[in-house]
Amino acid sequence: MSGTYETPGGTHETPGDPHGGRDRPGHRAALALGDDALVLAQRLGEWAGHAPELEEDVALANIALDLLGQARTLLSLVGDEDKLAYLREEREFRNVQLVEQPNGDFAQTIIRQLYFSVYQELLYGQLAGCRPEDATPVAALAAKAVKETAYHRDHAEQWTLRLGDGTEESHRRAQHAVDALWRYTGELFQPVEGLDVDWDNLRATWTTSVRSVLEQATLRVPEGPQSAVWAAGGGRQGVHTEPFGRLLAEMQHLHRSHPEASW
Template sequence: MSDEATGTAGPATGTAEAPGTRETALALGDDALILSHRLAEWAGSAPFLEEEVALANLALDLLGQARALLSLAGDEDALAFGRDARAFRNVRLVELPNGDFAHTMMRQLFFSAWQRPLFARLAERPGPFAAIAAAAGPEIAYHLDHAVTWTLRLGDGTAESHARAARAVAALWRHTGELFEPVPGLDWLDPAALRADWTAHVTGTLRAATLPVPGEPPPPGAPFTGGGRRGLHTEAFGRLLAEMQHLHRSHPGAAW
């Protein structure tokens, strides 16, 4: 797979030995990989052609980020297609089924509003993630702007679009606490500041869209908020992996 196809700069050269690098690379790389797959599932099903292209571009951006990040932990193809569910470290938010279009957009809002300040901090800190985070910054800014635009359009649109967006917010909110759970190698982060950035952006957008704000995201470790970072995933994740890994597992070692 060429770097041109993914829309993100290729993997950093070499693998750093900094403590926690592999764990961080797996967590952030798995987040991007799995959300990329979910967005790609909209191919042929998006509301209209322009959005078909937009969702495909988001998916390709995330796939490029996943390649670069996973390359810090090993061979990205082997990590993507050779691991079982318990070995993945993505948050559950990104693995949840797409649902309707409003559900997908609310998930993107929650994820991108977290990814943007996180990657901004990574880009400023010398280390193996700085170049990857800096290259991904403009992509993430577009992803967040796209999600915000659709949140406003859906929330302040028709009664039906408002109701669907509100249901999506209520259904996804309990999964947002996991975004702020500690990740090995990122212990230097100030989780309270990251959480405050996320909360301000998300709640401001929801209010502008006339959508209800459930309140503070659940605290890390609260019941039902997560487990993905520890390899505990939803039933839907097993089906996602079966589809994503089918070709590779059916023809191991094949050259194309």
């Protein structure tokens, strides 16, 4: 997926050119975490104007904006943030498949938030904990963003408890989401080049935290595998699930139709 291609705005270098300077481990790490944040921000943004309550609309939009801020910082470490967001093809995105999964009902959005924000807080926490002389730009972003990530995790936990231990209907929907998204959680612990992280420790801590929240919410912890048997690779390798194409089409069509358009 490298080289040049035509758009109405002219000829462009493919922003994710794997043979360019962006192939450095630091860039690959920034791209992976930046794409996680960008894609989840886009998904959460889809709730704007549609959330079950006005207050929740605002809460989800706030989380989306936090993530968008992280994405901008991370992608700017790699290159032109707009080109990276709007002009890459599906196979060039390095986000985990979990974040591209559709919003579904409110329970599915909340469980996706739970799985991801617990992961992101632990990951950022580890990155932020490195010695100052070893701090990379990604670690600096992690140190800054870990507090807002803790808030995202708290929001997801609060809602998981209320949905799981709420009405019969909310419990049923939450359990469905817990089971349906479980297969995308294994990918979270796949090592990312350029990140100094103890991945086994991350997996163990994540499992303990998520298990504790689910049990408290009277939800059953899935026992199935944490990846699909048919998976040909993961989002970190540029392999994405079907709903991701539609997400990209919506996110990119304006920029692709009107290159360089501004407010």
